[in-house]
Amino acid sequence: MRIHGPMPSALPGETSELASPALRPSAAARSGRQTPQHVLLVDDEPDVLLGLRRMLEHAGFEVVAATNLATAGAALAHQPFDLILTDLYLGRHELGYHLAERARALRPSPPVIVLTARPSFDGAQEALRSHVADIVVKPVDAQTLLNTCRRVLQETALARRNQELESANRVLTSVLPRTIEMKDPTTSGHAERVVGYTDTLARRCGVSTEDRANLRLAALLHDIGKIGVPDHILTKPGALTQDEMEVVKRHPAMGFEVLAPLTEHADVRTWVYQHHERWDGKGYPQGLAGEEVALPGRILVLAEVYDALAEQRSYKPAWPIPKIVAMFRDQAGRHFDPDLAHLVADGLERMGNRFFAPTPGMLF
Numbered sequence: 042m043r044i045h046g047p048m049p050s051a052l053p054g055e056t057s058e059l060a061s062p063a064l065r066p067s068a069a070a071r072s073g074r075q076t077p078q079h080v081l082l083v084d085d086e087p088d089v090l091l092g093l094r095r096m097l098e099h100a101g102f103e104v105v106a107a108t109n110l111a112t113a114g115a116a117l118a119h120q121p122f123d124l125i126l127t128d129l130y131l132g133r134h135e136l137g138y139h140l141a142e143r144a145r146a147l148r149p150s151p152p153v154i155v156l157t158a159r160p161s162f163d164g165a166q167e168a169l170r171s172h173v174a175d176i177v178v179k180p181v182d183a184q185t186l187l188n189t190c191r192r193v194l195q196e197t198a199l200a201r202r203n204q205e206l207e208s209a210n211r212v213l214t215s216v217l218p219r220t221i222e223m224k225d226p227t228t229s230g231h232a233e234r235v236v237g238y239t240d241t242l243a244r245r246c247g248v249s250t251e252d253r254a255n256l257r258l259a260a261l262l263h264d265i266g267k268i269g270v271p272d273h274i275l276t277k278p279g280a281l282t283q284d285e286m287e288v289v290k291r292h293p294a295m296g297f298e299v300l301a302p303l304t305e306h307a308d309v310r311t312w313v314y315q316h317h318e319r320w321d322g323k324g325y326p327q328g329l330a331g332e333e334v335a336l337p338g339r340i341l342v343l344a345e346v347y348d349a350l351a352e353q354r355s356y357k358p359a360w361p362i363p364k365i366v367a368m369f370r371d372q373a374g375r376h377f378d379p380d381l382a383h384l385v386a387d388g389l390e391r392m393g394n395r396f397f398a399p400t401p402g403m404l405f
C-alpha cells in the first residue's frame with residue numbers, strides 16, 4: 042500500500058448540483074465500456090462528492106454516492122461494487138475505513154481506497170489495520186486518483202485470479218491424491234511420501250528446479266491411473282491372476298490419458314507413464330531400458346519402490362534398512378539405474394531413513 046502526498050490541483054466540481062446523492066445510481070457510463078465497473082463513493086461534503094462523481098463517471102465508472110456510513114452500508118447490501126472510495130472522516134463521528142470491515146465480509150470483497158485531507162500517523166495505522174487498499178491525501182488531481190483506482194482494481198483482479206489458481210492447484214495437489222488413495226486404501230500416504238523421496242533424490246542428483254517441480258507433480262499423481270482399475274482387483278486380498286495383473290499393468294497408460302489436459306506438463310505425463318519401467322527393459326508398459334527413461338523418471342521408479350519397501354502394508358511388514366540396502370545393491374543395473382541404486386544404498390547405510398528426509402518447505 043502507498044500513501045500519496047498532496048497534489049497541486051484540486052478536484053473539479055464546486056456546484057450545489059448534488060441535492061440528494063445518497064443511493065442514487067449514476068447515469069450509464071459515457072465511455073462506451075461494455076461492463077462498467079461500479080464504485081461506491083462516500084463523502085460527507087456534497088461539493089467534493091459531486092466533483093468526484095463527475096470525474097469517475099467521465100472515466101467510465103458507474104457511481105453510487107453516499108454521504109454517511111448508514112447509506113453506504115445500505116448500498117453495499119443492495120448491490121455488488123468493484124471499488125469503494127471513501128473519505129476518512131464522515132461528519133464528526135464516522136470513519137470511512139469502517140466500510141473496509143463491512144466490505145471484507147462480502148463475496149467478492151471490493152477493495153477500499155480512503156481519501157483524507159487530514160493525514161495522521163494514527164489514522165493511517167487504523168486504516169492499515171482495516172485492510173484498506175490505499176490512502177490518498179487530498180487535494181489530489183483527477184488523473185492521480187483515477188490511476189490509483191485503476192491500479193487497485195487491477196491488483197484486486199490479479200489477487201482474485203491468484204486465489205482461483207491456488208484453489209485449482211489444491212484440487213490437483215491434494216484432492217486428486219486423496220481420490221487415488223480412497224480407491225486403493227492400501228497405499229495411504231504413499232503419493233505424498235513419494236513426492237518427498239523423489240524431490241530429495243532429485244536435489245541430491247542436481248536435477249534442475251523446473252524438472253524437480255514437474256517431478257513432484259508426477260510423483261503425486263503417478264498412480265492416478267488406478268482409478269480405472271476395478272475395485273475387486275485393487276483390493277483383492279490374495280495373489281492376482283495373470284488376467285488381473287494385465288489389468289493392473291494398464292494403470293500407467295490410464296494415468297497418461299487422465300493427465301492429457303496437462304498440456305504444459307508433458308514431462309509429468311511421461312514420467313507417470315514410465316513409473317513401472319526398469320533399467321533392464323523388463324518393466325512395463327513400453328519395456329524401455331537404461332536412459333530411454335530420463336533421470337527424473339528413473340528417480341520416480343526408485344522412490345516409488347523405496348516407499349513400498351519401507352512402509353508396512355497389509356501383506357508385509359516394513360523392511361529394515363539393511364534389507365532395503367541389499368535389495369538396491371542387488372537390483373542395481375536390473376530394476377534400477379545402477380548409479381542411482383548405489384547412491385541410495387550408500388546414503389541409507391550412512392544416514393538410515395534420514396537420507397530421504399525432505400527439506401522443509403521445499404515441496405508444494
Ligand SMILES: [Fe+2]
Binds near residue numbers: 263264292316317
Ligand atoms: Fe503404480
